[in-house]
Structures are given as C-alpha cells and as structure tokens.
Amino acid sequence: MxxxxxxxxxxxxxxxxxxxxxxxxxxxxxxxxxxxxxxxxxxxxxxxxxxxxxxxxxxxxxxxxxxxxxxxxxxxxxxxxxxxxxxxxxxxxxxxxxxxxxxxxxxxxxxxNFSSEKRNPDIVEKLEQEAAEQGIESLYNRLKTIDPAQAAKVHPNNERRVIRALEVYETTGQTLSHNHDDQSQNSPYIxxxxxxxxxxxxxxxxxxxxxxxxxxxxxxxxxxxxxxxxxxxxxxxxxxxxxxxxxxxxxxxxxxxxxxxxxxxxxxxxxxxxxxxxxxxxxxxxxxxxxxxxxxxxxxxxxxxxxxxxx
Known part of the structure; x- marks a missing residue:
C-alpha cells in the first residue's frame, strides 16, 4: 500500500x-x-x-x-x-x-524524474556567455517566450534557474514546465x-x-x-x-x-x-x-x- x-x-x-x-x-x-x-x-x-x-x-x-x-x-x-x-x-x-x-x-x-534532464555542459557554457555579454534579462525574456509558465516561477535575476530552463529546452526540444506537467499525473504516495x-x-x-x-x-x-x-x-x-x-x-x-x-x-x-x-x-x-x-x-x-x- x-x-x-x-x-x-x-x-x-x-x-x-x-x-x-x-x-x-x-x-x-x-x-x-x-x-x-x-x-x-x-x-x-x-x-x-x-x-x-x-x-x-x-x-x-x-x-x-x-x-x-x-x-x-x-x-x-x-x-x-x-x-x-x-x-x-x-x-x-x-x-x-x-x-x-x-x-x-x-x-x-x-x-x-530529474535523471531524464541531463546537464549539457556545452549549452550551459554558451548560455552563461550570453548572460555575461547581454545580461540575464535577455535570457529571461527568451524564456518568457519559450516557456511562460516556467518563467513565471523564476525570478528574472535567478541566472542559474533561467539558464537551466533554457538548457532543458535546447537539449530536449521540450519545455521544463511541460516535462513537469507530464510527470504530475501519478504519485508514489497517497x-x-x-x-x-x-x-x-x-x-x-x-x-x-x-x-x-x-x-x-x-x-x-x-x-x-x-x-x-x-x-x-x-x-x-x-x-x-x-x-x-x-x-x-x-x-x-x-x-x-x-x-x-x-x-x-x-x-x-x-x-x-x-x-x-x-x-x-x-x-x-x-x-x-x-x-x-x-x-x-x-x-x-x-x-x-x-x-x-x-x-
């Protein structure tokens, strides 16, 4: 049970x-x-x-x-x-x-299942460079376009989470919020x-x-x-x-x-x-x-x- x-x-x-x-x-x-x-x-x-x-x-x-x-x-x-x-x-x-x-x-x-969202060092490095050159606001605006549901949960200055959400999208072609919604159907608990x-x-x-x-x-x-x-x-x-x-x-x-x-x-x-x-x-x-x-x-x-x- x-x-x-x-x-x-x-x-x-x-x-x-x-x-x-x-x-x-x-x-x-x-x-x-x-x-x-x-x-x-x-x-x-x-x-x-x-x-x-x-x-x-x-x-x-x-x-x-x-x-x-x-x-x-x-x-x-x-x-x-x-x-x-x-x-x-x-x-x-x-x-x-x-x-x-x-x-x-x-x-x-x-x-x-976070194991399905492996880190991609090359994409992370690219996004970090973009953040350094253009500012995190530019990446956050991109996230709002790609995945508005996830953007609403992330502070615009939280560089780590903004980059993570963009990384998942660029790696898998699916948004982070979509991945989470797919998994929110069943629970191992009551x-x-x-x-x-x-x-x-x-x-x-x-x-x-x-x-x-x-x-x-x-x-x-x-x-x-x-x-x-x-x-x-x-x-x-x-x-x-x-x-x-x-x-x-x-x-x-x-x-x-x-x-x-x-x-x-x-x-x-x-x-x-x-x-x-x-x-x-x-x-x-x-x-x-x-x-x-x-x-x-x-x-x-x-x-x-x-x-x-x-x-």
Missing part, C-alpha cells in the same frame, strides 16, 4: 508551521520542512525557522543541513525527502511536509494536500508585521554576519530577507529602503506561492481568519482524520 503523506501548503505567514505541529501531535507524525531556504545553517530569522520551543518536541527534518556557501537543488531535495518519507513511515509515523516552495513539494509528491489561504489585506498585514518582528529579533545583524563572512554571492543569499540588505550594506540605499523592499518582495512572493499551488497541485483549501485560526485548525484536523480513515 502506498504511504500516506500530508502536505501543508500556502503563502508565507499564513500559519502553516503551527498547523503542521498540531497535525503531527494528532496523528503521530514527523514534520519535514518544504522550504528551500530553511536548509541553511545560520539563516534562522529571515527564513522563519521554527524554534525548539515551537516544535513542541515534534521531530523536524530538512532544517540546518547545509552551510550558507553550499548549493542545493530541487533534485537533491526530492532525493533526501523521499528517503525521509520511507524512514518515517517505517517507524509507523506519518510524514507531514510543510512549506512554501511549490516546485520542491510537487517534485517529491509526484516523483519527478497525498493529502492541505492549503491555507487568507484574505489578501489580512495576509499582507501579517507579512508586514512578521518583517517588523524579524527586524526586532536581529535580522539585520544575521544578514550582516553572513555578508561579512563573504557569502554575498552564494545561492543562499539570493533569498528574500537577505538580498535586500546587501545594497544597504554597500551604501547604495537607506535602511528604510531595504525594509520597504523586503516587505514588498515578501508580499509579491506570497502572491506567487498562492498562484503556483492553485495551478499545480490538487489542494484542499481552507480560508483562515487570523482571529479564528484555532477554530479553523480544529476543522482541518477533523477533516484529515476522515481522509486518513478512508484510505
């Missing part, structure tokens, strides 16, 4: 981590972080990692497994999490994946995907408040420490919450501008997350009112109990 896996998805700041702990308590589960940045050590505040107190004794996996200067990919995430799911289910416990990195979670639940959504104004208020709380907790100092250690150009420092401070440290704009951009980028990211989950995964959505969150969580726990019993 296929293992059952619960996934909690939705935009940042909507309350996923708290719900995941409640589900793990209720159904003898262990939590797996589905966030592509919580894997990095020393990046605690800006990635909103759960504290030891917030875990309430529930095991949490895929947190603090990489140094800030190490690279990470969706393929590695898939490999590690697939193994974790096997280990957790072998202990007669329930895997609970929680996070907001849609492609990572989708790749695990639907077992994307996935129960719970989505949390919130009225936009309320969500944006929560995001702005969360940023203020992160700043009070020492976010600027956390980013400056990483910057001073020479991690400026690492993959990890491209994350929202970190990249906004680097121009401020260099004197290119003010602290107030850095905070403004951080809040704006966080709100935009939340919108992209919601769009991705709506379009790519079969999600059971629940609208959360911040003032009645506990009532909604109780409803979700009851519904999950029914879903797990049915299967």
């Amino acid at each position: 296929k293992p059952q896996v619960i996934s909690i998805v939705g935009p940042t700041a909507v309350g996923k981590s708290e719900l995941a702990v409640q589900i793990a308590h209720q159904f003898n589960g262990e939590v797996i972080s589905g966030d592509s940045m919580q894997i990095y050590k020393s990046m605690d505040i800006g990635t909103a990692k759960v504290t030891e107190e917030e875990t309430e004794g529930i095991p949490h996996h895929m947190i603090n497994i990489k140094e800030p200067n190490e690279s990470f990919s969706v393929a590695e995430f898939q490999e590690r999490v697939s193994l974790l799911i096997s280990e957790i289910t072998s202990r007669q416990r329930l895997p609970v994946i929680v996070g907001g990195t849609g492609l990572y979670i989708q790749a695990v639940l639907y077992d994307f 996935p129960h995907i719970i989505g949390l959504e919130m009225e936009r104004t309320a969500l944006y208020d929560r995001i702005n408040t969360r940023v203020d709380e992160m700043l009070d907790q020492g976010l600027e100092e956390e980013v400056r420490s990483l910057y001073d250690q020479g991690f400026e150009n690492c993959q990890s420092m491209k994350a929202i919450g970190y990249k906004e401070f680097i121009p401020y440290f260099k004197g290119e704009y003010s602290y107030e501008r850095a905070v403004e951009l951080l809040k704006r980028n966080s709100r935009r990211y939340a919108k992209r997350q919601f769009t991705y989950f709506k379009n790519k995964l079969n999600v059971q959505w629940y609208s959360v009112n911040p003032l009645k969150k506990n009532d909604k969580n109780e409803k979700i726990l009851m519904d999950l109990a029914g879903m797990l019993e049915e299967t």
Whole structure:
C-alpha cells in the first residue's frame, strides 16, 4: 500500500508551521520542512525557522543541513525527502511536509524524474556567455517566450534557474514546465494536500508585521554576519530577507529602503506561492481568519482524520 503523506501548503505567514505541529501531535507524525531556504545553517530569522520551543518536541527534518556557501537543488531535495518519507513511515509515523516552495513539494509528491534532464555542459557554457555579454534579462525574456509558465516561477535575476530552463529546452526540444506537467499525473504516495489561504489585506498585514518582528529579533545583524563572512554571492543569499540588505550594506540605499523592499518582495512572493499551488497541485483549501485560526485548525484536523480513515 502506498504511504500516506500530508502536505501543508500556502503563502508565507499564513500559519502553516503551527498547523503542521498540531497535525503531527494528532496523528503521530514527523514534520519535514518544504522550504528551500530553511536548509541553511545560520539563516534562522529571515527564513522563519521554527524554534525548539515551537516544535513542541515534534521531530523536524530538512532544517540546518547545509552551510550558507553550499548549493542545493530541487533534485537533491526530492532525493533526501523521499528517503525521509520511507524512514518515517517505517517507524509507523506519518510524514507531514510543510512549506512554501511549490516546485520542491510537487517534485517529491509526484516523483519527478530529474535523471531524464541531463546537464549539457556545452549549452550551459554558451548560455552563461550570453548572460555575461547581454545580461540575464535577455535570457529571461527568451524564456518568457519559450516557456511562460516556467518563467513565471523564476525570478528574472535567478541566472542559474533561467539558464537551466533554457538548457532543458535546447537539449530536449521540450519545455521544463511541460516535462513537469507530464510527470504530475501519478504519485508514489497517497497525498493529502492541505492549503491555507487568507484574505489578501489580512495576509499582507501579517507579512508586514512578521518583517517588523524579524527586524526586532536581529535580522539585520544575521544578514550582516553572513555578508561579512563573504557569502554575498552564494545561492543562499539570493533569498528574500537577505538580498535586500546587501545594497544597504554597500551604501547604495537607506535602511528604510531595504525594509520597504523586503516587505514588498515578501508580499509579491506570497502572491506567487498562492498562484503556483492553485495551478499545480490538487489542494484542499481552507480560508483562515487570523482571529479564528484555532477554530479553523480544529476543522482541518477533523477533516484529515476522515481522509486518513478512508484510505
């Protein structure tokens, strides 16, 4: 019988981590972080990692497994999490994946075959040279024409992912999003995907408040420490919450501008997350009112109990 896996998805700041702990308590589960940045050590505040107190004794996996200067990919995430799911289910416990990195979670639940997308060093070198000569914007505009669905998921300045998507197309003649869509038909698991959504104004208020709380907790100092250690150009420092401070440290704009951009980028990211989950995964959505969150969580726990019993 296929293992059952619960996934909690939705935009940042909507309350996923708290719900995941409640589900793990209720159904003898262990939590797996589905966030592509919580894997990095020393990046605690800006990635909103759960504290030891917030875990309430529930095991949490895929947190603090990489140094800030190490690279990470969706393929590695898939490999590690697939193994974790096997280990957790072998202990007669329930895997609970929680996070907001849609492609990572989708790749695990639907077992994307990344081995079919081999690297082509010649094409990569050619594209990197084009990026150096013409700028990454030129390549991103080409990706928008070739594969608009994939372009919508990639930040225009994320050179690595833009080049990867173009490389797959030039190597195989098929777009990366087409390859992923083809694989999103069957799952090696019985996935129960719970989505949390919130009225936009309320969500944006929560995001702005969360940023203020992160700043009070020492976010600027956390980013400056990483910057001073020479991690400026690492993959990890491209994350929202970190990249906004680097121009401020260099004197290119003010602290107030850095905070403004951080809040704006966080709100935009939340919108992209919601769009991705709506379009790519079969999600059971629940609208959360911040003032009645506990009532909604109780409803979700009851519904999950029914879903797990049915299967």
